[in-house]
Amino acid sequence: MKITFKLNGENVSIEVESYKRLIDMLREDFELTGTKEGCSIGECGACTVLMDGKAVNSCLVLAAQIDGAEILTIEGVNQGNNLSDLQRNFLTHGAVQCGFCTPGMILSSLALLNENPNPTVEEIEESIAGNLCRCTGYKQIIEAVKATAEMSNQKLRNQSA
Amino acid sequence: MEKNKKNFKIVGKPIVRQDGVTKVTGKAKFAADYNFPNELQSVMLRIHSSHALIKSIDFSCIENDSNVAAIIDHRDIPGDKKVGVIKKDQPIFCSEKVVTPGDVIAMIVGKSERELIKIKDKIKIEYEDLPVLTDPSKSLETDAPLIHPEYKSNLIVHYPLRKGNVDSGFSNSEHILEQTYTTQNIEHAYIEPECVTAIPQIDNSIKIIGSIQNPHTTRRIVAAVLGISLSQVVIIQADLGGSFGGKDDTMNILSARAAVAAIKTGRPVKIKYSREDSILESYKRHPYVMHYKVGYNSSGKITTMKIDVTADGGAYASMSPFVTWRTVVQATGPYEIENVWTDVKAVYTNNPYTGAMRGFGSPQPIFAQESIMDEIAERLGMNPVEIREINALKQNSVTSTGQRLENHEVTLTKAMKTAIEKTGFVDKWNNYRNQSLDKSNFILSGEDLILSEDKFISRQDKLRRGIGLSISLRGCSLGAEGIDAAAALVAVQPDGSVYLLSGLAENGQGLRTTYSIVAAEILGIATDKIIYLEQDTSRIPDSGPTVASRATLMGGGAFRNASEIIQKRITNLLLNEWQLDKEAELIFEDSMIKHIASNKSIEFTEACSFASQRGINLSVVGWYKGPDVSWDEEIGQGSAYFTYVYGCHVAEVSVNINTGEIYINKITAVHDAGKIINILGAQGQVYGGSTQGAGYAVWEEIDKHNGFIREMNFDQYLIPTSKDIKSIDAIFIEGEDDYGAWGAKSLGEPTLELTAGAIANAVKNATGKRYFNLPLNLEEILLNRKLRPEDMKRGSE
Ligand code: FES
Ligand code: FES
Numbered sequence: 001m002k003i004t005f006k007l008n009g010e011n012v013s014i015e016v017e018s019y020k021r022l023i024d025m026l027r028e029d030f031e032l033t034g035t036k037e038g039c040s041i042g043e044c045g046a047c048t049v050l051m052d053g054k055a056v057n058s059c060l061v062l063a064a065q066i067d068g069a070e071i072l073t074i075e076g077v078n079q080g081n082n083l084s085d086l087q088r089n090f091l092t093h094g095a096v097q098c099g100f101c102t103p104g105m106i107l108s109s110l111a112l113l114n115e116n117p118n119p120t121v122e123e124i125e126e127s128i129a130g131n132l133c134r135c136t137g138y139k140q141i142i143e144a145v146k147a148t149a150e151m152s153n154q155k156l157r158n159q160s161a
Numbered sequence: 162m163e164k165n166k167k168n169f170k171i172v173g174k175p176i177v178r179q180d181g182v183t184k185v186t187g188k189a190k191f192a193a194d195y196n197f198p199n200e201l202q203s204v205m206l207r208i209h210s211s212h213a214l215i216k217s218i219d220f221s222c223i224e225n226d227s228n229v230a231a232i233i234d235h236r237d238i239p240g241d242k243k244v245g246v247i248k249k250d251q252p253i254f255c256s257e258k259v260v261t262p263g264d265v266i267a268m269i270v271g272k273s274e275r276e277l278i279k280i281k282d283k284i285k286i287e288y289e290d291l292p293v294l295t296d297p298s299k300s301l302e303t304d305a306p307l308i309h310p311e312y313k314s315n316l317i318v319h320y321p322l323r324k325g326n327v328d329s330g331f332s333n334s335e336h337i338l339e340q341t342y343t344t345q346n347i348e349h350a351y352i353e354p355e356c357v358t359a360i361p362q363i364d365n366s367i368k369i370i371g372s373i374q375n376p377h378t379t380r381r382i383v384a385a386v387l388g389i390s391l392s393q394v395v396i397i398q399a400d401l402g403g404s405f406g407g408k409d410d411t412m413n414i415l416s417a418r419a420a421v422a423a424i425k426t427g428r429p430v431k432i433k434y435s436r437e438d439s440i441l442e443s444y445k446r447h448p449y450v451m452h453y454k455v456g457y458n459s460s461g462k463i464t465t466m467k468i469d470v471t472a473d474g475g476a477y478a479s480m481s482p483f484v485t486w487r488t489v490v491q492a493t494g495p496y497e498i499e500n501v502w503t504d505v506k507a508v509y510t511n512n513p514y515t516g517a518m519r520g521f522g523s524p525q526p527i528f529a530q531e532s533i534m535d536e537i538a539e540r541l542g543m544n545p546v547e548i549r550e551i552n553a554l555k556q557n558s559v560t561s562t563g564q565r566l567e568n569h570e571v572t573l574t575k576a577m578k579t580a581i582e583k584t585g586f587v588d589k590w591n592n593y594r595n596q597s598l599d600k601s602n603f604i605l606s607g608e609d610l611i612l613s614e615d616k617f618i619s620r621q622d623k624l625r626r627g628i629g630l631s632i633s634l635r636g637c638s639l640g641a642e643g644i645d646a647a648a649a650l651v652a653v654q655p656d657g658s659v660y661l662l663s664g665l666a667e668n669g670q671g672l673r674t675t676y677s678i679v680a681a682e683i684l685g686i687a688t689d690k691i692i693y694l695e696q697d698t699s700r701i702p703d704s705g706p707t708v709a710s711r712a713t714l715m716g717g718g719a720f721r722n723a724s725e726i727i728q729k730r731i732t733n734l735l736l737n738e739w740q741l742d743k744e745a746e747l748i749f750e751d752s753m754i755k756h757i758a759s760n761k762s763i764e765f766t767e768a769c770s771f772a773s774q775r776g777i778n779l780s781v782v783g784w785y786k787g788p789d790v791s792w793d794e795e796i797g798q799g800s801a802y803f804t805y806v807y808g809c810h811v812a813e814v815s816v817n818i819n820t821g822e823i824y825i826n827k828i829t830a831v832h833d834a835g836k837i838i839n840i841l842g843a844q845g846q847v848y849g850g851s852t853q854g855a856g857y858a859v860w861e862e863i864d865k866h867n868g869f870i871r872e873m874n875f876d877q878y879l880i881p882t883s884k885d886i887k888s889i890d891a892i893f894i895e896g897e898d899d900y901g902a903w904g905a906k907s908l909g910e911p912t913l914e915l916t917a918g919a920i921a922n923a924v925k926n927a928t929g930k931r932y933f934n935l936p937l938n939l940e941e942i943l944l945n946r947k948l949r950p951e952d953m954k955r956g957s958e
Contacts, residue, residue: 033194034187036402038352039436043875046352074187087185091177094841097671097849099184100353100402106185125883132875134350134403137848138883 003067007032008076016063023047023058026073034074034103038132045131048104049073055111057130074103077110086110086148093144097135104131109145119149170750171682172903175841178674179693180400180667192356192372192399197429200358201230202274203422204281205438206267208288211295211511211868212308213259216287218266223283228276233422234267240388244413246378248317248478250309251410251514253386253417259288260308261476261511262869263442270422270430293867297450297473297508308476308509315509317474318482320489322503322797324561327456330465330500334456338537342453342529344917344935346473346863347446347856348872349518350880353402354439355411358431359419366393367423369416373398374408374668376696377703382413383420394420398696404668405853406517409706410479411443437873444479444516445863447472447507449488449525453533456500461541461551465500466561468492470526474507475514481507484515487522487636490801493561494530495573495634496552501561503797511868519850523635523914524857528935531631531918535925544590545630545922546581550574554634563798566805569904570896572833573807577632579894580809580831589628589813593926596625623819626826627927631918632809636802637900637907638711641792645711645803647704649719650694651680652780653727655773657752657766659684662694664704665716671842672712676720678838679902683724685749686765702782713838715785717902723783730777731768738771787900804900808832808911810851812919816927821942823859823924825886828916833896835906840893847891847912854916856881862936864947 004013007030016025026032026049038046040059047058050072077084086106089095096102105128112119112127119127124145125138133141183189208215220232235242235256242256243249255264266286271277294300294308300315308315331337357371367387373379376396384394396416401408415432422430434442449472456465470488474481489505538548554560556571581587639645652660661680667673673693681688694700704716732747735754739761748755755762763771772779792799813827828851837843860879864871872878898904917935924942925931932941940948 027194032187033190036191036353037193038354039875041436041874041876044352044436074185078186083182083185090185091181092175094175094178094845096178096181096184097845098351098353098401098403098668099180099189100191100351102184103187128883130882132350132352132880132882134352134405134853134880135849136845137850137852137881137886137889139848139889140845142883 001064003064005066005068006070008072018064020063021059022049022061022063022066025063026058032073032075036100036103038100045104045108046101048107048131050107050111053111053114055108072107074106077106085151086113086144089144089147090141093140093147095136095141095144101131101133105133105141112145113149117149117152119145121146169682170685171678171688173837173840176674176678176688176839178671178842179677180673189400191353191402192358192370193433195358195370195399197358197360200429200431201270201272201422201426202277203268203270203430203432204274204277205265206269206281206284207262207265208259208286209262210259210288210290211262211293212291213288214291215255215257215259215266216289219285223269223280226280228271228273228280229269230271231422231426232267232269233418233425237421237425238386241385244382244386244417245478246410246480247482250312251414251477253414253421261513263513265442268418268422270426294510295512295865295868297471297510300508300510308511317478317507317509318485320486320505320797321795322489322501322561324563324798325500327465327467327500327502331456334464335458336540337454337456338533338540339454340533340536340933342451342532342933344449344525344528346448346513346515346865347861348440348863348878349405349407349443350878351403351405351407354436355408355415355434355443356432357412357415357419358429359416359423360429361423361427366395367420368395368397369420370397370399371412371416372401372408373412373416374401374404374666375706376666376698377664378409378706379413379416380698383417386417387420387424396698398666401668405519406521407443410516436875440870440873440878444475444514446518447474447481447484447515447522447525451526451529453529455533455537457537459541461543461548463496463498463537463552466493466498468503470505472505472507473510473512473515475510475512477514479514479516481515484517484522487640488526489797490562490636490640491523491634492526492530494527495554495632495807497554497558498561512865513863513870519853520910520914523633523910524854524917527631527633527914527918528921532921532931535629535922536931544587546577546587549577549632553577553632562801564800569804569898571807572894572896573632573634575894576807576809576831576833577630579892580630580811580829583890583892584628584811584813584829586628586630586811590926593627623817624815625818625927626813626815627923627925628811628813629919629922629924629926630809630811631915631922633911633915634805634807635907635911635914637714637804637806638787638802639705640802641790641799645705645715645787647715647719647785648702649676649716649723649783650701650780651720651723651727651783653769655770657686657690657769659686659691660694661691661720662701663716663719664701665712666696671839671845672716674842675713675838676716679717679720680724683721683728683749684765685754686752711907713908714901714906715787717838717905718785718900719783721902722785723781726781726783727779730779731772734772734775734777735763735768804898804906806833806835806906806911807896808915810915810919812916812923814920814923814927816924816942818928821939823937823942825855825920827888827890828855828886829890829892830912831892831894832908832911833894834908834911835898835901835904836895837893838902838905843893843908844891846908848889850909850912851889851916852881852886854913855886855920858917858920858935859937862938
């Protein structure tokens with residue numbers, strides 16, 4: 001079947017098999033290999049992408065289901081050649097070790113920040129509870145998200161001042 | 162120890178990891194992100210048995226299937242059919258026997274994995290089940306069936322250690338305590354499952370790219386299986402999505418299978434494991450049964466220890482001989498004990514095999530020995546700190562292997578002191594202990610599941626708090642069982658940019674960044690001038706495996722060596738040019754090279770271009786070899802490791818005594834890892850390692866029924882999430898040492914090994930009850946046993 005959707009800001013359409021999963025379409029047909037597969041059953045969150053701004057496990061979504069939707073993958077997070085604040089904070093806070101969970105972590109955090117620009121530590125923990133990381137112990141990831149929220153609030157304050 | 166330079170410019174500062182940008186943008190290429198034209202996929206053929214004789218296999222019904230490009234089995238292997246780092250007992254493809262459920266008989270390759278999975282079931286295999294051994298103690302019985310008959314015994318290895326005289330030690334002790342502790346199988350649970358692609362080359366060599374922890378080991382195994390020379394095999398390590406010791410043997414075997422298939426078909430062959438495949442076939446952490454008998458006096462002095470440890474090696478030897486060797490060296494813990502008698506055995510069973518995993522034979526005995534220390538303190542009316550102060554190893558103490566600790570600063574008690582002061586340990590411990598004593602009979606035990614009126618607990622009573630600690634010493638690097646040396650290439654270009662390459666592998670731990678810092682510090686340049694080359698076995702000498710937390714110590718030493726040679730060459734050139742004394746000292750910093758007294762200076766980039774015009778070679782392969790160590794196999798005595806690190810963890814927990822749930826409120830981790838090279842990376846190691854250690858203590862277990870694993874994916878195998886550990890505090894004390902780069906030693910494994918011991922002691926402090934078996938999950942806390950099909954008795958109960 002043919003589907004049309006928005007991928008990282010661009011309108012695209014493609015012919016897909018009805019059984020094809022979103023993760024496979026992204027990795028195979030669009031060669032967006034930043035989306036990772038760790039469990040295939042919706043437990044690890046490595047395959048997280050944003051669908052209409054909400055974090056979803058792309059291993060549990062069929063490609064056919066995203067017809068008309070807006071999809072954001074890790075490849076669409078940076079602004080041109082510049083890293084977003086969230087990405088930069090992941091680096092400066094040491095939130096990345098092996099990096100396999102990182103795309104999913106960033107997208108889950110982004111979904112949170114879009115919805116709740118001022119999250120508490122508990123809310124951050126909750127929003128990434130479905131993203132497993134075996135390397136970092138999460139602490140530096142949580143700090144990176146917190147710092148990003150503070151930076152954007154600071155920017156807003158500066159603008160209104 | 163005066164060689165250690167003091168005013169560091171970059172060392173010890175938070176430095177962003179080198180490969181970070183590619184990892185936050187999704188550009189980093191992991192093994193499964195590589196695709197090759199014409200590539201074939203593969204599926205494994207297994208049978209549902211833990212131990213069976215293979216009678217016949219009939220491939221005829223799929224041979225002509227258009228989806229099948231080739232069927233690969235043992236007949237396709239030109240070289241070694243069995244491999245292993247120490248014992249060659251593991252077949253690439255099983256032909257006669259299957260000895261554990263993960264075993265693979267054949268591999269089917271074709272264009273579509275989906276189609277291959279469908280037709281795989283058509284293959285007819287006849288086999289006869291054999292008796293299954295799942296309990297290591299049964300494996301050693303005289304009439305037990307042999308899992309590998311060629312070795313004539315199910316014993317993989319036995320290490321004795323004999324020091325002093327335990328008989329007189331016990332008869333002269335005022336008290337004796339005997340207890341048994343057990344630990345479980347756990348999974349590495351790297352988030353990236355295994356993946357490898359073998360690509361045949363036109364010159365008959367083979368190129369392999371994969372999620373490989375130790376490329377040089379993989380090269381050796383693939384060459385042996387293919388029966389070709391090392392130089393015909395090139396291994397490239399893709400970005401590795403976590404390993405923790407786990408992407409070694411399994412990856413060697415997968416690489417060999419892919420290579421055999423690639424040669425047979427003449428096409429690239431990819432093996433990409435699902436999580437289920439990964440858990441089924443990969444090795445795990447060894448379950449241990451540890452029996453301790455301890456003789457001590459009323460003063461608190463421990464005089465004698467007799468220790469008997471049996472490790473379940475599973476179906477293959479893998480790294481068991483090395484893992485259990487560390488156990489025999491460290492089983493008495495960081496204590497000075499006069500009389501020691503230790504036996505450590507690793508045994509074959511039909512369980513999933515066990516091998517290297519972060520910690521490597523130390524988390525198990527630390528759990529046991531640190532629990533026992535608290536038990537002894539309790540019996541003597543001491544607190545956990547007092548008993549440890551009396552027995553802890555200090556400067557010039559002699560270890561259980563007879564090694565005097567004199568060549569480095571012994572910081573064990575300093576680490577403990579730092580941790581207890583930081584946490585207010587003793588006061589909390591006393592308070593919680595009193596809280597737990599009056600209600601300790603409220604803990605349910607045994608079959609007593611129905612509560613009488615007076616046993617109901619009010620809401621505020623149900624959470625009990627506890628604090629516990631554990632301490633350790635850890636031998637750095639490989640120790641007396643391995644050759645310990647590492648190579649590092651530093652290649653300074655005419656424009657002052659620098660290439661680095663090392664024989665040790667980046668497993669996600671941030672080793673490239675560490676090495677860049679070492680080189681940048683010596684050459685006085687910024688780390689962003691440094692490019693770290695892709696790990697490729699054809700370009701750099703074998704540096705031994707990236708294991709045993711040896712990468713910073715050994716590789717750091719090699720990079721320091723190479724960088725200092727280059728620094729010397731540039732210095733000589735400039736001294737000559739500036740007509741200065743041959744002994745004059747130049748300062749390399751802020752991308753400049755200066756001679757202070759004469760006020761002469763040059764930019765680093767200019768100096769490099771000048772050197773290149775003068776034909777000075779600024780590409781150097783540095784080498785670092787650890788000092789020699791010694792070992793007497795018969796009695797387990799000798800200088801086991803050339804240096805050691807020390808640490809202390811304090812765990813603060815709450816235990817819900819209605820549900821048995823343990824909440825981890827705080828872990829305070831104090832480590833002497835020697836000089837810290839990158840503080841950001843070091844903290845990350847502590848946070849990640851303690852979190853894994855907490856998972857090991859409380860939640861994680863690979864439970865087997867007749868050799869079959871029950872937790873095949875993350876829905877059942879529970880690793881810590883972002884919500885499970887409230888806070889972790891990482892504190893470093895930098896003990897003096899000459900080895901490696903300014904005494905930078907080991908950290909990755911110490912961070913994990915201590916946590917379970919500290920948590921177990923905290924749970925005892927909270928509940929008043931000692932638990933002998935990991936993990937401390939709900940069943941263990943509430944029922945004092947694990948709910949499992951065959952109710953196996955475990956430790957002292
Ligand atoms: S791969 Fe989708 S949640 Fe794990
Ligand atoms: S950084 Fe390795 S899994 Fe998160």
